Amino acid sequence: MMSDTGSGKSAAGGEGKPDLGRRWVNLLLGTGIISTIAAFIYPAIRYVIPPPVSESTNLSVVAAKVAELKTNSAKVFRFGSEPAILIRAADGQYRAFTAVCTHLGCTVQYRPDLHEIWCPCHNGTYDLQGRNISGPPPRPLAQFQVHIQGEDIVVVRNA
Amino acid sequence: MAGLKRRFVDWLDERLGGGSIEEFLRHKKVPIHRHTIWYYFGGMALFLFVIQVLTGILLLMYYRPTASGAFESVQFIMTQVKFGWLIRSIHSWSANLMILIVFIHMFSVYFLKAYRKPRELTWVSGMLLFFIVLAFGFSGYLLPWNTLAFFATKVGTDMAGFVPFIGKWILVFLRGGNEVTGATLTRFFGFHVAVLPGLATLLLALHLLLVQRLGMSVPPGVEKKIKEGQEPERSMPFFPNFLLRDIMGWYGALGVLGALAAIFPWELGTKANPFGSAPAGIHPEWYFLFMYQTLKYLPAKIFFINSELLGLMGFGIAGAIWVLVPFLDYKTGFGKVTRFFTGLGIFALGYIIVMSVLALVG
Numbered sequence: 001m002m003s004d005t006g007s008g009k010s011a012a013g014g015e016g017k018p019d020l021g022r023r024w025v026n027l028l029l030g031t032g033i034i035s036t037i038a039a040f041i042y043p044a045i046r047y048v049i050p051p052p053v054s055e056s057t058n059l060s061v062v063a064a065k066v067a068e069l070k071t072n073s074a075k076v077f078r079f080g081s082e083p084a085i086l087i088r089a090a091d092g093q094y095r096a097f098t099a100v101c102t103h104l105g106c107t108v109q110y111r112p113d114l115h116e117i118w119c120p121c122h123n124g125t126y127d128l129q130g131r132n133i134s135g136p137p138p139r140p141l142a143q144f145q146v147h148i149q150g151e152d153i154v155v156v157r158n159a
Numbered sequence: 160m161a162g163l164k165r166r167f168v169d170w171l172d173e174r175l176g177g178g179s180i181e182e183f184l185r186h187k188k189v190p191i192h193r194h195t196i197w198y199y200f201g202g203m204a205l206f207l208f209v210i211q212v213l214t215g216i217l218l219l220m221y222y223r224p225t226a227s228g229a230f231e232s233v234q235f236i237m238t239q240v241k242f243g244w245l246i247r248s249i250h251s252w253s254a255n256l257m258i259l260i261v262f263i264h265m266f267s268v269y270f271l272k273a274y275r276k277p278r279e280l281t282w283v284s285g286m287l288l289f290f291i292v293l294a295f296g297f298s299g300y301l302l303p304w305n306t307l308a309f310f311a312t313k314v315g316t317d318m319a320g321f322v323p324f325i326g327k328w329i330l331v332f333l334r335g336g337n338e339v340t341g342a343t344l345t346r347f348f349g350f351h352v353a354v355l356p357g358l359a360t361l362l363l364a365l366h367l368l369l370v371q372r373l374g375m376s377v378p379p380g381v382e383k384k385i386k387e388g389q390e391p392e393r394s395m396p397f398f399p400n401f402l403l404r405d406i407m408g409w410y411g412a413l414g415v416l417g418a419l420a421a422i423f424p425w426e427l428g429t430k431a432n433p434f435g436s437a438p439a440g441i442h443p444e445w446y447f448l449f450m451y452q453t454l455k456y457l458p459a460k461i462f463f464i465n466s467e468l469l470g471l472m473g474f475g476i477a478g479a480i481w482v483l484v485p486f487l488d489y490k491t492g493f494g495k496v497t498r499f500f501t502g503l504g505i506f507a508l509g510y511i512i513v514m515s516v517l518a519l520v521g
Contacts (some may be wrong), residue, residue, distance in 0.1 A: 050335050050342060051329075078434040081338060085436075101435065104454075104467070105317040106310055109436035120439045121314055122455050136466065138459035 053081075060156040063096065066148060074110030081157065083107050084144065086155060089128055090115060094148075096155040097130045097141040108141070117141065187397035188374070192381040192390070194271055198401075200264035201370070206409045207257035208359070210416070211295075214250040215352065222302070224348035226341030228382055229304035231428040237427060248420035254296060256416065260444050261292050269484070269504045273376035276492030279485035281369040284362050286482045291359050294447065297350040300444060304344060309431035311443045312347070313339045314450060321467045340433065379496050442518060449514035452521075480509070 063077045063086040074087040076099050081101040087110050097117065099107045106121035116133070117126040124135030131140045145156040189198060221240055221459065223232040236243035265285065268274060274282035301312045316339065320330035335342030377385070383389040393400055437448065443451050450470075457466035480503075488500040 048332055050331065053336060076434060076436050083434040083436075103459075104314040106313060106437040107435065107439075120437050120441050121310060122451075132459070136454065136457060136459055138465065144500075 007152070035122065041146050058157075060154050062152045063146075063155040064153045065151050066153060067151070071092075072112045072115070074112075076109070077109065077155075079144070084155065085110065085144070086153065087117070087128065089151070094146040094153060095128060095130075096144040097126075098144075099141075101137060102132065102139040102141065103135070103137040164304050176272065184398040185396070187371070188394040189397055189401040190375055190377050190381075191393040191395055192377065194267075194378050194381065195272060197264075197267035198261055198375060199405060200267060202405045203408055203412060204257055204260045204264055205363075206405075206412060207253050207260060210253045211250065211257065212356070214246050214253065217246045218250060219352065224302070226304060226344055226431075229302060229344055230427075233303040233427055237424075241398075244424050245420055248423075248425040249416050250269040251425035252419045252423075253416055254299060255445070256412070257438070258292055258296055261289055262446070265289055266504065266508055270495065270501065272488075274485040274488075275376070275379075276387075276489065278369070278373055278376055281366060281373065281480060282485050284369065284401070284422070288362050288366060290478075291355055291362065293493040295351065295355050295359075296444060298347040298355065301344060301347045302351065303427060304431050305428035305433075306431050307428055307436060307441060309433065310437045310441050312343065315443070315447075316343070318467060318471060321465065321471050323468070334462060338433070366508075379491065379494060384495070394442060423507050445515060448518040449511045452514040452518040455518075477507070 025065075057076055058080055061077070061079050063079075063084070064075050067088070069075060069088040071088050072090040073090050074085055076083050076085050078084075084096060085099040085108060086096045087095065097108075099109075101108050101119040101124060103119065103120065103122055103124050106119050108117050108124075108126070110116075110120045111118045111125075114125070115128060117128070117130070119125070119135070119137065122136050124137040125133050126137065126141055127133050129140075130143050132138065145158070147154045147156060172181070182270045218236065221232055221236050221243070223229055233247065236247050238244075240246075268282065268285070297312075297315060301308045316330055316333045319333055320326045322329055331337065333346065334340070335346045381390065409459070426494070442448065453474075454467070454470055457470050460466060461469055484500065485492075488497055490497050491500070
C-alpha cells in the first residue's frame with residue numbers, strides 16, 4: 001500500500017477505499033501549515049493597528065483671549081486631538097463648534113463676508129448655529145459652550 | 160573585440176540555455192501599421208518609472224519622514240543641497256508625466272482592443288499597475304507635509320472609512336490612528352518607498368513577461384485588412400530598430416523633464432498645520448480631480464443612503480468593470496468588435512476629461 005508514494009490519489013482512489021494513513025498525514029500537515037500561517041499573520045495584522053492613544057480628557061480649553069477676537073471674525077484652536085473653531089459673530093456673541101467638517105473631515109473656516117462657516121474642500125456651508133445649510137455635509141457641526149472667565153474665553157465640551 | 164563579445168555571449172548562452180539572448184533579440188518583432196505610435200507609451204511609462212526609482216533613491220538621502228522634520232527636510236533639499244531643487248522637481252514632474260503616460264497607454268490599449276484573448280492577464284496586470292501608480296501618487300503627495308497634501312490625505316483617507324464593514328479598519332490602518340498625524344506620514348513613507356515599489360516590481364515583471372510571451376497585439380481592424388489582403392503584414396525587429404526609436408523618445412522625455420524642472424520648479428507650499436483651517440481653492444492632484452468633482456456634485460444623501468458610500472460604490476463598480484473588460488468583452492477575441500465597449504471607453508474618457516476640466520475652472 002505504501003509503495004505508491006508519489007500519488008496519494010491512486011493509492012486512495014484506485015481501490016475505492018480511502019487511505020486513512022495518508023489522509024491523516026495530509027490533515028495533520030495541512031492543519032499544521034495553516035496554523036503556522038495564522039500564527040504569523042495574526043500578530044502582523046495586530047501590529048499594523050496602532051495602539052489606542054489615550055483621548056484627551058480635557059473638557060475645557062482656553063480658546064482665546066477676549067482682546068484677541070474682533071467682531072465678525074474667528075479663530076481655529078486645538079481642542080483635545082481635534083481642531084475647533086471659535087467665532088465672534090457680527091452681533092458680538094461668541095460661538096464655538098468642532099472645526100471638523102461632517103462631510104470628509106476637512107477643517108472648516110469662518111467666512112466674514114457671508115457670515116457662514118465654510119468648508120473649502122467640497123464647498124459645504126453651515127450657518128452660525130452649526131447647521132449644514134448647503135453642499136455635501138450630512139450633519140450639523142457639534143456645538144460647544146463658551147464662557148468668559150476674566151480675560152480668557154473658555155470653551156467647554158458637554159460631558 | 161568582436162571575438163571577445165562573441166565569446167561572452169556564448170558563455171552566457173551556455174548558462175542561460177542555447178541561444179536564448181540572440182533568439183530573443185532576433186525574434187521579437189513589432190508590427191508596423193497606422194497605430195504603431197501607441198506601442199511607444201508602455202516603454203515610455205517604464206522609462207519614467209526608472210527615473211522615479213533613481214530620483215527617489217537620491218531624495219531618500221536627505222528626506223526625514225516625521226511630522227516635525229519632513230517639511231524642513233524637503234525645504235533643505237530644495238534650498239541647500241546642490242541640485243536638490245532639480246532632483247525633487249524632476250521626481251514630481253516625472254511622477255505626473257508618468258501618470259499621464261500611463262493613462263494614455265491604458266486608453267490606447269483599450270481602444271485598440273489589445274486586451275482581447277489571449278492578452279487578458281496582460282490587461283489585468285496592467286490595471287493593477289495602474290492602481291499602484293495612483294497609490295504611489297497619493298502616498299508621495301503627503302511626504303512633503305504641506306497644507307495641500309495634509310488636507311488631500313485627510314479627505315482621501317476619510318473616504319476609505321465609508322467602505323462597508325471594514326472602512327473604519329482601513330482608515331485606522333492607513334492613518335496609523337484616527338487622525339492624520341505624523342504616524343500617517345511615517346506609514347505613507349513606508350508604503351511609498353518599500354511596499355509599493357516591491358509590488359510594482361513583481362507586477363511589472365509579470366506584465367513584461369506576458370508582453371514578451373504573447374508579442375504585440377495588432378488591432379482588429381488592421382488584422383482584418385491583413386487577412387483580406389488589403390494591407391501587407393509589416394513589422395520591424397524590436398532590436399535594434401524599435402528600441403532605438405524608444406530611446407529617441409526617452410531622450411526627448413529627459414529634455415522635457417529637465418526643461419519643466421528648470422522653468423517650473425515644483426512648489427513646496429506651506430507647512431501643514433493640523434489645527435488650522437483648510438485653505439480656499441484646495442483640490443487634489445489632477446488625476447483625482449474627476450472623482451473630487453463628482454463628490455462635490457453629490458448631495459448629502461441620495462435615497463437615505465450616504466452619498467459618499469454611493470460615490471465610492473459607483474467608482475468601485477466602474478473600476479471592477481474596467482479591470483474585467485477582457486472577460487466581459489470576450490467576443491472581441493473572436494474577431495467581433497463590440498460597439499458597446501468602444502462606447503463605454505469613450506464615455507469613461509469623456510467623463511474623466513469633462514469632470515477634470517469642470518474642477519479646474521470651477
